Amino acid sequence: MGATTLITVAPTGAESAKADAPALPVTLDELVGTARECEAAGAGVIHVHVRDERARPTLDPVRLRDTVQALREATGLVIQLSTGGAVTDSYADRLRVLDAAPDGCSLTCGTVNFGDDVFMNPWPFMVELYERTRELEIVPEFELFDLGQVAALHRLLAECGPPYGGRVHCDLVLGVPGGMPGDARSLVAAVQALPAGATWSATGVGRTSVPVLFAALSAGGHLRVGMEDTLTFARGRPVRSNAELVERAAALAGLAQRPPMPPAEAREFLGVRK
Numbered sequence: 425m426g427a428t429t430l431i432t433v434a435p436t437g438a439e440s441a442k443a444d445a446p447a448l449p450v451t452l453d454e455l456v457g458t459a460r461e462c463e464a465a466g467a468g469v470i471h472v473h474v475r476d477e478r479a480r481p482t483l484d485p486v487r488l489r490d491t492v493q494a495l496r497e498a499t500g501l502v503i504q505l506s507t508g509g510a511v512t513d514s515y516a517d518r519l520r521v522l523d524a525a526p527d528g529c530s531l532t533c534g535t536v537n538f539g540d541d542v543f544m545n546p547w548p549f550m551v552e553l554y555e556r557t558r559e560l561e562i563v564p565e566f567e568l569f570d571l572g573q574v575a576a577l578h579r580l581l582a583e584c585g586p587p588y589g590g591r592v593h594c595d596l597v598l599g600v601p602g603g604m605p606g607d608a609r610s611l612v613a614a615v616q617a618l619p620a621g622a623t624w625s626a627t628g629v630g631r632t633s634v635p636v637l638f639a640a641l642s643a644g645g646h647l648r649v650g651m652e653d654t655l656t657f658a659r660g661r662p663v664r665s666n667a668e669l670v671e672r673a674a675a676l677a678g679l680a681q682r683p684p685m686p687p688a689e690a691r692e693f694l695g696v697r698k
């Protein structure tokens with residue numbers, strides 16, 4: 425089999441309002457519909473944030489469990505829950521996300537300025553979250569917003585051992601105001617600093633989305649796209665659906681001779697619990 429590209433879709437996030445982006449999936453039905461479309465378009469993983477009945481970000485355990493179950497019934501996608509939540513979420517609530525028994529979860533490797541806010545990930549929290557992923561057999565994806573976080577990942581692996589699933593898989597998040605700039609030179613610097621043998625995807629937020637997508641494909645990486653990261657498809661043209669972002673990523677991956685990785689292959693690749 426030739427090389428493939430793992431495409432992760434991040435359809436919702438915690439920062440954008442439904443009022444500003446009507447295509448944002450915020451109900452369970454919308455999320456399941458989006459997941460089905462994105463799977464058909466070439467996604468292998470879905471990175472999930474959920475919203476409450478008023479479309480506000482929430483880490484409510486019942487909603488998270490129901491969401492995991494509904495996505496599992498409706499798709500074969502690898503279900504990765506966000507443990508980042510929103511910048512206002514408590515550490516306890518973020519740790520409890522794992523009780524919803526997803527296939528995988530995000531794990532951010534350090535604190536970072538986040539626009540006017542701060543996204544807090546102090547070392548003891550990182551370690552506790554990491555240890556729980558190992559106990560509960562949940563595959564972590566290491567979210568890296570800057571080079572200092574790559575150093576923290578090295579420390580985490582050295583002090584706590586390898587991740588559940590056996591693969592160190594990272595997501596480089598570029599272009600957040602306060603983190604790495606969304607350009608090729610930052611991407612290459614981060615990739616060069618990763619632990620030996622690590623695999624990675626990349627995403628650029630806002631207007632850096634397309635440049636980072638091209639840079640990631642050129643550098644042999646995997647891709648993350650979705651309305652969590654950008655609400656603009658092209659200059660002056662809002663995103664109409666998450667699926668169109670996945671379709672574009674899949675088409676470009678095909679041009680790069682690394683077509684989308686099917687969900688079943690993504691499960692094997694990441695070492696998801698059977």
Ligand code: KMH
Pocket residue numbers: 437438439506507508509510511530531532538543567
């Ligand atoms: N919403 C951000 C504060 C993650 O999902 O793990 C954090 C975030 C990262 O989106």
Ligand code: ZN
Pocket residue numbers: 434437438471473506508509530652
């Ligand atoms: Zn997220």
